[in-house]
Amino acid sequence: xNRQSNTYTVIYAxxxxxxxxxxxxxxxxxxxxxxxxNIENDTKRQILAAALITPAPxxxxxxxxxxxxTDSFIVNANGDRxxxxxxxxxxxxxxxxKKNDVSQRLLPVFVCTTDNGLKYIVPVYGAGLWGPxxxxxxxxxxxxxxxGAYFAHQGETxxxxxxxEKPAFLDQFEGKDIFAADGAFQGIKVVKIGQEPADGSAWxxxxxxxxxxxxxxxxxxxxxxxxxxxxxxxxxKEKEADK
Amino acid sequence: xxxxxxxxxxxxxISKDNPVIVQVLGICSALAVTSKLEPxxxxxxxxxxxxxxxNVIISLLRxxxxxxxxxxxxLVVVAALVVVVDQVLKAWNYEVSKALSVFIGxxxxxxxxxxxxxxxxxxxRPWPAFLDGIGNGIGYGLILVIVGFFxxxxxxxxxxxxxxxPQSWYDAGYMNNxxxxxxxxxLIVVACIIWVHRSYNKDLQE
Numbered sequence: 063x064n065r066q067s068n069t070y071t072v073i074y075a076x077x078x079x080x081x082x083x084x085x086x087x088x089x090x091x092x093x094x095x096x097x098x099x100n101i102e103n104d105t106k107r108q109i110l111a112a113a114l115i116t117p118a119p120x121x122x123x124x125x126x127x128x129x130x131x132t133d134s135f136i137v138n139a140n141g142d143r144x145x146x147x148x149x150x151x152x153x154x155x156x157x158x159x160k161k162n163d164v165s166q167r168l169l170p171v172f173v174c175t176t177d178n179g180l181k182y183i184v185p186v187y188g189a190g191l192w193g194p195x196x197x198x199x200x201x202x203x204x205x206x207x208x209x210g211a212y213f214a215h216q217g218e219t220x221x222x223x224x225x226x227e228k229p230a231f232l233d234q235f236e237g238k239d240i241f242a243a244d245g246a247f248q249g250i251k252v253v254k255i256g257q258e259p260a261d262g263s264a265w266x267x268x269x270x271x272x273x274x275x276x277x278x279x280x281x282x283x284x285x286x287x288x289x290x291x292x293x294x295x296x297x298x299k300e301k302e303a304d305k
Numbered sequence: 306x307x308x309x310x311x312x313x314x315x316x317x318x319i320s321k322d323n324p325v326i327v328q329v330l331g332i333c334s335a336l337a338v339t340s341k342l343e344p345x346x347x348x349x350x351x352x353x354x355x356x357x358x359x360n361v362i363i364s365l366l367r368x369x370x371x372x373x374x375x376x377x378x379x380l381v382v383v384a385a386l387v388v389v390v391d392q393v394l395k396a397w398n399y400e401v402s403k404a405l406s407v408f409i410g411x412x413x414x415x416x417x418x419x420x421x422x423x424x425x426x427x428x429x430r431p432w433p434a435f436l437d438g439i440g441n442g443i444g445y446g447l448i449l450v451i452v453g454f455f456x457x458x459x460x461x462x463x464x465x466x467x468x469x470x471p472q473s474w475y476d477a478g479y480m481n482n483x484x485x486x487x488x489x490x491x492l493i494v495v496a497c498i499i500w501v502h503r504s505y506n507k508d509l510q511e
Contacts, residue, residue: 065369065371065372066371066372066373070371071371071373071374074369074370074371074374074378075374075377075378078378078381079381082381082382082385085385085389086385086388086389089388089389089392089393090392093392093393093395093396096396096397097392097395097396097399100395100396100399101399103399104399104403216406217406219487220340220486220487221460221483221486221487
C-alpha cells in the first residue's frame with residue numbers, strides 16, 4: 063500500500079484521532095469523581111481558612127468542614143433567606159458579583175462553629191492585576207467585625223500582588239469593622255503606608271509593589287460585602303435583642 | 306550488542322547533550338515552574354513520562370506515519386499524553402496541579418518533546434527511543450531541580466515547603482531575596498549552570 067497516498071493519509075488521520083478521542087474520554091470519565099471531590103475539598107479548605115481553621119497534615123478536610131460548618135444558606139439583598147433548594151456551597155460567586163442589580167444576587171452564608179463562638183463566613187470575588195482574585199471573610203456574630211480572611215488569586219505576580227494570600231496581609235483584617243458607627247457600609251480600605259484615612263474608617267496596609275492587586279482587594283470587598291448589609295444589620299439587631 | 310552503545314541515548318542527554326544547557330531547549334518552562342522545588346520536581350517527572358511514552362509510541366508508528374502529516378501525528382500523540390498527565394494530576398495531586406496550572410498543558414509546546422520525536426524517535430527502534438526519552442527527561446529535570454533548589458532556598462528560605470533558614474537568621478537581619486522568585490533570576494541561574502558545565506567540558510566551548 064502506498065503510504066504517501068492521500069487516501070492512506072486521510073484514513074490514518076481519522077483512525078488516529080478516533081483512537082485518541084476514545085482514550086481521552088475514558089480517562090476523563092474514570093478520573094472525574096476524584097477530581098470533583100478534590101475541587102470541593104479545596105473550596106472547603108478555603109472556607110475554613112477564613113475562620114482561621116487549618117487542617118493538620120493528613121487530616122480529612124471534608125470531615126473537618128462537616129464538624130465546623132454547622133449551617134449554610136443563601137440570602138438576598140434584603141437579608142431574607144432564599145429557599146430555592148440550591149445549596150450555598152454550589153453558588154458560583156463569580157457569576158453573582160457580576161450582577162449589577164444587587165437584588166438579583168444570591169448571597170451564600172456559611173455558619174461556622176469555632177472555639178471562639180459562631181462565625182459567619184461569606185465569599186468575595188473580584189479582579190486583580192492578571193486575573194481573578196477571590197476569598198472568604200469570616201465575621202463575628204455581631205455581623206460587623208472581621209474574624210478572619212482568606213484570599214487567593216489565579217496568577218498575581220509572585221512576591222508582589224501574590225502576597226495578598228500571605229498571613230502578613232491577611233492577619234491585618236482581623237478585628238476590622240465593615241460598618242460605620244451609624245450602620246452605613248464602609249468596607250475596608252486598602253491603603254499605602256502614610257495614607258491611612260483619618261476619618262476612623264477601617265483600613266489595612268496594601269502590599270507594596272502590588273498596588274493594582276491591592277486596589278482589587280478593596281473593590282472586591284466593597285462589591286461583594288455591601289449586598290450583605292441588610293443581612294448583617296439583622297444579625298446585629300438580633301444580637302442587641304439578646305442582650 | 307555493545308552494552309555501552311545501548312545506553313548512549315540514556316546517558317548522553319544528562320550531561321554532554323543536555324537539552325536545557327547544551328541544546329538550550331525548554332527554557333520557557335525552566336523559568337516558569339522553578340520558583341519552588343516541588344512543582345519543578347513534578348514538572349520534571351511529567352515531562353519525562355510524556356517524553357518517554359511519546360518516543361515509544363512514535364517509534365512504534367514510525368513506519369506507518371505518512372510523511373505529509375507526521376508533525377500533526379506527533380502533536381496528537383503528545384497532546385493526548387499531556388491531557389492524561391494533567392487529568393491524573395488533578396485527580397491525585399490537586400495541590401501541585403494547581404501550582405503548575407497551565408504549564409502542564411504547555412508541555413505540548415515544550416521544544417524538547419517535538420525535538421526528540423523528530424530527531425530520534427522517527428528513525429530509531431522503540432527501546433532506544435524509550436531510553437532517549439528517559440535520558441532527556443532526566444537531563445531536563447536535573448536542571449529544573451537545580452534551579453528550583455536555589456530559587457526556593459534563597460527566595461523563600463524553604464525547601465519543599467519546609468523552613469531551612471532558622472528564624473534566628475531573620476532576626477539577625479537576613480532577608481529572603483525577592484528577585485530569586487521572579488523569572489529573570491531563573492535565566493541567571495541557568496546561565497551559571499551553563500558556565501560551570503562548560504568550564505568542565507572544554508569540548509563544548511565555542
